[in-house]
Amino acid sequence: MREFRAVEAVIFDLDGTLVDSAPDIHTAAAKLLTERGHASPDLSTVKGFVGNGVAALVERLLDWAGETQDATARQAATLRFHQIYQASPAALSRPFDSVPQTLQSLAGAGYRLGLCTNKPLAPARAVLAQLGLADPIEAVVGGDSLPVRKPDAEPLLHVARALGASPEAIVYVGDSEVDSATAQAAGIAFALFTEGYRKSPPEQIPHHARFAHFAELQALLERFPASPGI
Known part of the structure; x- marks a missing residue:
């Protein structure tokens, strides 16, 4: 006790x-994956990726999309997500x-x-x-x-x-x-x-x-x- x-x-x-905040995170995730030539996960899927920080979120997004990039590529994707999300973190x-x-x-x-x-x-x-x-x-x-x-x-x-x-x-x-x-x-x-x-x-x-x-x-x-x- x-x-x-x-x-x-x-x-x-x-x-x-x-x-x-999931709608804004979902929007940023969709833009990131679209830029990389992928389809986008639905909102509920992105909610399941939230909780361990941005690097973990981006890693889960890229795994979901089937990317098998090296650490440098994932770091670049994480930086790009930051840029996208920070431009509009509270629109939705x-x-x-x-x-x-x-x-x-x-x-x-x-x-x-x-x-x-x-x-x-x-x-x-x-x-x-x-x-x-x-x-x-x-x-x-x-x-x-x-x-x-x-x-x-x-x-x-x-x-x-x-x-x-x-x-x-x-x-x-x-x-x-x-x-x-x-x-x-x-x-x-x-x-x-x-x-x-x-x-x-x-x-x-x-x-x-x-x-x-x-x-x-x-x-x-x-x-x-x-x-x-x-």
Whole structure:
């Protein structure tokens, strides 16, 4: 059983958690593959490729397209994806229902808020700003902010230190297996948002609590010390 203290800080994943960003990622993926002479995967396929950073996404896209290029070619494709995506990271992306209101309410209630994502820092900040989510979030770590990315514990612990909160007083909110593994590695409680980009049933993803709508989150946090451990 994990030992809890009252929640002081909440750290969020971005893609599939705060924001349904898959349509913009899908658009960039389609353009990349079209330029390389391939058909494009559908939206649900691209959602399944999200979660481990851009290099992993591009590798999965090229594998899906049947390319067997060397590392140099894949690095070039990754750079091109960055260029395409960063030109328009939030044209089709939208916050999930009640996310803006929930962030403002949590900040108003005194919770410190942070973001830990594998999306590169510049587009992550652009998405937050363009969708009106940036102001309540005090600390942001992207997939290129540190030498390691999720599921390594350090990005999440880095945000925790920036917020000045101890791990036992933090909840990490995410939607995926990667997020769960990151929280476990960091010794931080995990709340699973079930409507994101997970690949497994919720029951198969280790978590301390789960929710399907952001309007439920604040009440969940208020009773979190009584939640069971994993």
